[in-house]
Amino acid sequence: MSDLNTRTATTANELRTEVEHFYARQMQLLDDHACEEWADTFTSDGTFDANGLPAPSTGRAAIAAGARAATSRLEAEGLVHRHWLGMLTISENDDRTITARSYALVVQTRLGGGTSLHRSTLCHDVLTRDENGRLQVYRRTVTRDDIA
Template sequence: MPGPLTASTVPAAQTADVELYVEVQHFYARQMQLLDTRQCAEWAATFTEDGVFAANGLPAPAEGRAAIGAAAQAAQDRLAEQGLVHRHWLGMLAVERVDDTTVRARSYAVVLQVPLGGEPALHRSTVCEDTLVRGEDGALLVLDRRVTRDDLA
């Protein structure tokens, strides 16, 4: 019976992809926790200056880090006024290295809505498709995000 799959047992050509996969997962965990804890400026800083956030549930894409941050802050303010908390859960992540500085990532994103003092409920089921790029410091940033809600055509 083979042993556990570890970095030392993965063929060398796949090791870099495993490391990239883990890096992207960590990026999303940090990014979504920033949004869910209403740290909108910090969340927006995970996008490039010219980043785009487009969703079929929004009237128009938010273009540029400042617009993305302002839209996130407005949404978080509405949630706070309504006594609601959102928790984003990303899973079924697929990662593709395009080149040394660009990565494509596709995941299912589920949003749970929790009313203060109430029961959590599924709010949205979506597909999230990102183009990630390396910033000057080598960290991943979102250049383009496309969110498709499952309940909309």
């Protein structure tokens, strides 16, 4: 392999590991009910869309409000959710955004009860970087496996 190929491979591997760490932190924030910090992982004009939602949420205030509604419901019902993202593929686009496709599972545990799979989804993201180089979600589209 030429030096150039080696460098290219290294960069792609680096990027994938960085995206995985970003997702791990992002999911921990949501599952810790840190809704404002969760919303801050989106761009200020970021969009969260899902085929299970009536309409997309745009902007951090709307994204945080959606998370607060969901976490309040879980707390009222004595449920704990853990979001697992995995099987991640990424590609870099000409405009330096990153397209990421992954599987996302929601694992649900009832306090004092059992654990089960709540949902299986596809997560399709367009990621960008803020002025400090940190990854952010610009567009997220979540597709539930149970909806044809």
